[in-house]
Amino acid sequence: MTQQERLVEILKLLESKEILKQEEIAQQFNVSKDTARRDILKLVEENLVERTKGGIQLPVIKQQITDYQNRIIQHSTEKKQVATLASSLINSTQTIWLDVSTTVELLSQKNLPKETLFVTNSVDNAISFSTNKNQIYLLGGYYQADSHLLKGPMLMTQLMNFYFDIAFIGASGISEEGIFFDELEDIDLHQQLRAQSKQVVLLIDSSKENLRTSFKVSWETIDTLIVNQPLSTSLQEAINQHPITMIIP
Template sequence: MNQKERIAKILELLQEKEKLDATELADYFQISKDSIRRDILLIVNDGLAERYRGGITLPIIKTKIEDYSKRLVINSQEKQLIAHEAVQQISTDQTIWLDVSTTVQFIAKELTKENVLIVTNSIDNAISATQVNAQQEVYLLGGYFNANSHLLHGTSLITQLANFYFDIAFIGASGINETGLFYSELEDIELKQTIIKNAKRTCVLLDSSKVRNTSNFKLDFSDIDLIITDKPLPETITAQLSEADVKIMLVKGGKK
């Protein structure tokens, strides 16, 4: 197992246990303590974990937002299943929004419907969609470039969005609980609200690792039509979604 694969596994273990001991990790991977220290240093420097004496722990959600390319390897099978189900919601001759989300990016990798216009602020979505189909129509909104998440952002995006009406918008979230969906930045909320306002239907793609994650910025369930996930949500969250008339779709092959 090379270092990249080892780090991906460490991040998976960290999501499960929230706290990992360096000596135990060295034994787990059968490598030296110096090697595991180098792995830990990379993870901490990327802001994916906080260091304590003898190991690492999960940070609060805002500092836990992983580098975009690294997040693609976490729960990727579940994300692919969710995206596959989402693609079934798309018809020919539609205009769709694809959010900046590692789960949503799998839609771009799989979409082959004809005459679909993709609108996005994600460079990764644009590249993935056109790699699958060189003729795929993509409108990439302009703005300031964020190198970590490969997205374009800024107030100009809100202005540009006023020119579009989406048949369906696919958005992600950093977390969910009974009160709503959570995001890492206040700017995300304004952007999502504008997208939802300009969409006939809004679909949230959410893998089960996001359940109970919270942060400072929240979006309520108003005007959300569908949540696609890989594992049944807690009953208390399901009840609130039902009250808000939000449909929940569990993907085939999802975890029980």
């Protein structure tokens, strides 16, 4: 096996293993430690890997991209169903909020009116919607690299300058108790969106049912719930206690 062939195989291994040590490379490919060290140096020089304590790993940004692609792929059929239903609510005269959500981002694949103004704090949304020639306003703030979003006081100040016809939001989970998010800052953001939106629409796939985190808002936060299939009886009964429109395929 040539060095070039070995480097390709090392990169393939790193896709499944977070860190590879020099000793592992030597053993895996039956080469000397010096050869393994030269392979590592070559990969580092080409900016294909990063050194870490005890070995090498894929560059952080590549891992972030891989993680995001995996989230897109998970339950993709269900998410596309939800996005299709949501797209029917959009018209050319509206101002729309787009949450940081893989399901919300799938709206960019729909044939949406070019006159509609979309506003977001998601870098992925901004790229996807601008690629399709939609009008997109990206709010500024502190960049959180692992989620490709902008947040913080600056974002909240800018947000107050808008009133949305529809705010499309995502969530980490739903239960009889309410709607769950990953971070405390998400609560402030979605409460502000409630105050500044004519209609708040939660887009979620059924895999999120009965998933709970530490941070929750009440069902009063939303007006409409779009989900890919009927929910459990107990959850549906809890939602029915509120004036929420359910949209299901």
